[in-house]
Amino acid sequence: MEVLRLQNLQKSFGSVRALKSASFTLNEGEVVALLGDNGAGKSTLIKAISGVFPVDRGEIYVRSQKVSIRSTRDAMDLGIETIHQDTSLAPDLSIARNLFLGREPVNLKWLGVFAPLDLAKLRDAASALLKRVGISKKLDADALVSTLSGGERQSIAISRAMQFAAKVIILDEPTNNLGVEETHGVLRFVKEVRAAGHSVLLITHNIHHVFQVADRIIVMRRGEIVAEQTVADTDLLTVESIITGADMSALLKETRAK
Amino acid sequence: MPGVKRRSSLIRSPQFSSLVILVVLLAAFAIADANFLSPLNISNMMAFLPELGIIALGMTLLLTGGEFDLSVGAVFGLAPVVVMLLVQSGQVDIGVALLAGLLLCVAIGAINGLIVTKIGISSFLVTLSMLLVVRGAALYITQGFPLKSWDQPGFFVTLLAGSFNIGSFRFYTSLWWFVGLSLLAIYVLHYAKLGNWISAVGSNRNAAVARGVPADAVKIWLFILTSVLAGLAGMISAFRISAASPVAGTGYELEVIAMVVVGGTALTGGRGTILGTIVGALMLRSIRNGIVLIGVPGLAYNIFVGVIILAMLILHALLQKNAARS
């Protein structure tokens, strides 16, 4: 079943056409890898989906319903959680406070932004979550994020996306700067998420990872989607040559034929 | 052992090193001059403390949110001047005039906040310009002359500048304002949802926005709050001395920022402490007061204040570094 469908999304920054036209569909329980060289427009595409900035043109459908995503809050409410490339944690806040940032458990809800945080619940929920992701042994929910390593931070960001049971989880280069152990943690997480019926859009430069976890591959070049293939139907060398643009015409023909 | 851990994190906290410095400072002044801890002198310090302290509370929240405001001293001067001009015009009564003064502060804060967030100019430049505009306005509308302030006893005078005695100490109601606002600020920054947002916005704005935190709105309201508190402090001061001067509050912006950072709030945003600010306010107040008592010549006064603040900050940074290392 289709969870997310993009139709002809376009976005320019001044004269830079970062996104010329992008259309694709993401199905339930599917991991789609979004590939492309630096500056291909991958981050721009997912920022548009997650409400960081509005698109110039194009439509977004969530579960076949046309939606307008005008803010990050809109995207979150639609069940789209994004972990951005430029890390998405506030270093001066504790792990627990980061995990619930923007969705804090509070008492006396009618007080609005002045409502007191439910600190006990915050800490308990955070510990439970860390345990579920398997990093509770090392980390204290009250520790400041600034005291964590890059890999630990990435794990926190990922467990946050997990906790709100998002329909769609978008990961922008989640294994960047990670050690071997942490990288395996992230890939395992992606598989778990799929097993739980969620969909994942994974951006990465590491093609090996793609073949380990993805069902489908989408390749972008200069703001356009140039190829779409299922992982079972392709191999590493083919994908690599599509990304770099070598022998593009032959490959495009091949994709179109399918 | 959680007890031990908690204790060590308390000692490491920035408020704690500020508190140590404050105690040392108070002891030093008390030894240098016995009058330092006399009821009269303490009453004196407590009369001045809230006026800058109230502004410092707003500035702490604003700095934690990642911005700062250089126009507070000018707003401190302008707000009571406007109130008194309105009253003297005979059109409105004192209550309405005070309200109008505070609304003007809201407008000034909102303009600061809107320009900083929506146009994206640094708060240093925006509020520096605002300082000139506001101070200029105060001078122009008064033609540079101080105004006689409202001095007829009544509800508002009691509310803002009433005084009472406890034993041989004489306190002003402004001290209650400071205590009340401090408690409120502690609650908001450390226990309310809003405090989480303020710290997050100052710590990593993009991260906060990505979680749906309305970062611009948070900042704009903090600018408004800071301006309103500066105006309120100006009115309290004007009522206490029964005069509204267009040059009142000159230089306060730097002294307030000094109080806040001496207390341990990060100038770079994200980390703020109200308790630290209270300690910082006490510290700067007692420095100003103490060096007069121990007989520093009048003209050399600011040299001493500056040097002592700098020494505090260095000491503070060293203590912090040590604590972080252990």
Ligand SMILES: Nc1ncnc2c1ncn2[C@@H]1O[C@H](COP(=O)(O)OP(=O)(O)OP(=O)(O)O)[C@@H](O)[C@H]1O
């Ligand atoms: N905010 C912006 N303002 C101006 N230009 C931008 C902005 N964001 C992206 N661009 C431009 O749009 C193009 C696509 O950028 P994008 O970040 O989407 O690339 P990417 O595919 O994520 O690359 P990478 O693999 O390096 O992360 C680039 O040419 C980039 O310079």
Ligand SMILES: [Mg+2]
């Ligand atoms: Mg990118």
